[in-house]
Amino acid sequence: MIPLTLNQLANITAGTLFSVDNIDATTLVLSDVSTDSRRVGDNCLFIALKGERFDAHDFVSSVVDAGVAALLVERELAVDCPQVIVKDSRLAMGQLAAWVRQQSQAKVVGLTGSSGKTSVKEMTASILSERGKTLYTAGNLNNDIGVPLTLFRLTHEYDYAVIEMGANHPHEIAYTTNIVKPQTALVNNLFAAHLAGFGSPDGVARAKGEIYQGLPDEGTAIVNLDSCSTQWAFQPRQTVWYYSLTAQAKADFYPSNIQIKQLTTNFTLHTPVGHVAITLPLPGVHNIANVLAASALAISVGATLEDIRNGLATTQAVPGRLYPVQLSENKVVLDDTYNANDGSMIAAINVLAKMPGYRILVSGDMGELGDYAQECHQRVGAAAKDAGLDKVLSVGTLSEIISKSSECGEHFTFKRDLLTRLIPLIQQNDVVSILVKGSRSSAMEDVVNALKECF
Numbered sequence: 001m002i003p004l005t006l007n008q009l010a011n012i013t014a015g016t017l018f019s020v021d022n023i024d025a026t027t028l029v030l031s032d033v034s035t036d037s038r039r040v041g042d043n044c045l046f047i048a049l050k051g052e053r054f055d056a057h058d059f060v061s062s063v064v065d066a067g068v069a070a071l072l073v074e075r076e077l078a079v080d081c082p083q084v085i086v087k088d089s090r091l092a093m094g095q096l097a098a099w100v101r102q103q104s105q106a107k108v109v110g111l112t113g114s115s116g117k118t119s120v121k122e123m124t125a126s127i128l129s130e131r132g133k134t135l136y137t138a139g140n141l142n143n144d145i146g147v148p149l150t151l152f153r154l155t156h157e158y159d160y161a162v163i164e165m166g167a168n169h170p171h172e173i174a175y176t177t178n179i180v181k182p183q184t185a186l187v188n189n190l191f192a193a194h195l196a197g198f199g200s201p202d203g204v205a206r207a208k209g210e211i212y213q214g215l216p217d218e219g220t221a222i223v224n225l226d227s228c229s230t231q232w233a234f235q236p237r238q239t240v241w242y243y244s245l246t247a248q249a250k251a252d253f254y255p256s257n258i259q260i261k262q263l264t265t266n267f268t269l270h271t272p273v274g275h276v277a278i279t280l281p282l283p284g285v286h287n288i289a290n291v292l293a294a295s296a297l298a299i300s301v302g303a304t305l306e307d308i309r310n311g312l313a314t315t316q317a318v319p320g321r322l323y324p325v326q327l328s329e330n331k332v333v334l335d336d337t338y339n340a341n342d343g344s345m346i347a348a349i350n351v352l353a354k355m356p357g358y359r360i361l362v363s364g365d366m367g368e369l370g371d372y373a374q375e376c377h378q379r380v381g382a383a384a385k386d387a388g389l390d391k392v393l394s395v396g397t398l399s400e401i402i403s404k405s406s407e408c409g410e411h412f413t414f415k416r417d418l419l420t421r422l423i424p425l426i427q428q429n430d431v432v433s434i435l436v437k438g439s440r441s442s443a444m445e446d447v448v449n450a451l452k453e454c455f
C-alpha cells in the first residue's frame with residue numbers, strides 16, 4: 001500500500017485517535033491493511049468489519065498479539081495498540097482507499113456490467129501488462145469491501161489499474177466509482193442479472209450507468225452499442241467510444257473476418273487507431289465483444305495495437321467461465337459453473353451449439369431473478385431448442401422450465417440422479433461436448449467434479 005501515518009489516517013477518516021505511550025502518531029507508518037485476523041503483516045492496519053457471521057472487533061486482541069501497528073474500529077477497545085475510532089469502519093475503509101488511489105500516478109480504468117466483467121478485466125490487464133506494471137482486481141473482489149482491498153495493493157510503481165465493480169442494488173456502483181475515480185469507464189452489458197435487487201431492466205441500466213456519472217469532465221466512456229441504455233448521458237468534453245459486434249458503421253470498435261474454431265477465435269479488430277489480426281485462445285462470440293471492450297479500455301490509456309495482439313494471445317480462460325475440461329480425447333466439458341443469468345446462459349449455449357459431437361446442456365437453476373424468473377428460464381429453454389442441442393438435463397426446481405421448453409430435456413431433483421443419466425450418455429457417444437452451468441447457489445461444479453472423477 002502507499003504508506004501513510006497514523007495521524008493521516010485519523011484525518012482521512014475523520015476519526016478519533018487514541019494513541020498509546022511511546023507511539024508518535026505523526027511518525028507511525030502504516031503500509032499494509034488487513035480485514036482478516038488470520039492474515040496480518042508488518043506495519044499493518046487492522047480494520048474491524050462486521051459481517052453476517054462475525055464481528056471482527058471480537059478478534060482484535062489476537063491481532064494485537066500478532067503485532068499489528070494500529071486498529072481502525074467502531075468503539076474504543078481495551079488493548080495496548082493505537083486506535084482510530086470511526087462511526088462506520090466500512091465507510092472509513094472506503095475513504096482510506098479513495099486517498100490511496102489519489103496518491104497514485106497510475107492510469108485507472110473501471111468496469112461494470114451484468115456479465116463478463118471478470119473476463120474483460122483479465123483481458124484488459126493482460127493487454128496493459130504489455131506496457132507497464134498493472135494492478136487488477138484479484139478474482140471477483142468487486143464490491144464495497146473488495147474494491148478498497150484492491151486499491152490498498154497500489155504502490156507508486158504501478159502504471160495502470162483495472163478495477164472490476166459489481167452491484168446487486170442501486171447506488172453501489174456510485175459508491176465504488178467515487179472511490180476508484182476511473183478515467184475510463186465501461187458498462188459491459190445489461191442483462192436480467194440481480195433483477196430482484198434492481199426492480200426492472202430500466203433499474204439495471206440506471207444502476208450500472210452510475211459508473212459513467214462518476215467520470216471526470218475529460219474522461220472516456222466506453223459503451224456497448226449492442227447492450228446500452230438511452231438513459232445514459234455524457235458531458236461535452238468526455239470522449240465516448242462505441243463498440244459493436246454488428247453495427248460497423250456506428251461503432252468505433254468492431255470485428256470482421258470472424259473465424260470460430262472449437263476453442264479459439266480469430267478475427268480482425270478495427271479501432272480508431274487502425275486494425276489488427278487477433279488470435280484469441282477463448283471460445284464464444286461473447287468473448288469477441290469482451291475483446292472490443294478490453295481493447296477500448298486499454299487504448300484509452302495508451303495501449304497500442306501490438307500490445308492488444310500480444311496481450312490477448314496469452315489471455316486464459318478464467319476457471320468456472322467456459323473453462324474447457326477434457327474428459328478424454330473427444331469428450332470435453334465447458335465448465336461455466338461460476339454463475340448464470342439468462343444472457344450469459346444463452347451466450348454459453350451458442351458456444352456449445354458450435355462444438356462437435358453430441359451436445360448436452362446440464363443446467364441448474366438461475367437465482368435472484370424475482371418476478372422475471374419464469375420468463376428468463378423459458379427464454380433459455382427456447383435458446384437450447386433453437387440451437388439444436390441433443391440433450392438438456394436440468395437439476396433443481398426452476399430449471400425444470402428450461403428442460404421443458406427445450407423440448408429435448410429431462411429434469412432431476414438431485415444431482416446424483418442426473419449423473420446416473422449423464423454418465424452413460426457420455427459413454428455411449430464417441431464425440432461429446434457438455435456445457436455445465438447454473439447460478440452460484442446451484443453449485444453446479446459438483447457435476448463437473450463428479451465427471452472428472454469418473455473419466
Ligand code: ATP
Pocket residue numbers: 113114115116117118119120140142166188189286287289290320321322336338339340343344345347348
Ligand atoms: P460476476 O457478476 O459474478 O462478477 P462477471 O460479470 O465478472 O460476473 P464473468 O465472470 O466474466 O462475469 O463471466 C460470468 C459468466 O458470463 C460466464 O458464464 C461467462 O462465460 C459469461 N460471459 C462472459 N462475457 C459475457 C458477455 N459479454 N455476454 C454474455 N455472457 C458473458
Ligand code: UDP
Pocket residue numbers: 035036037038048049050051052053054055056059
Ligand atoms: N474475520 C476475522 N477473523 C476470523 C473470522 C472473520 O478477522 O476468524 C473478519 C472477516 O475477515 C471479516 C469480518 O470478520 O472482515 C466479518 O466476517 P464474516 O465472515 O461475518 O463476513 P462476511 O464475509 O460474511 O460479510
Ligand code: MG
Pocket residue numbers: 117118119139140142164
Ligand atoms: Mg466478476
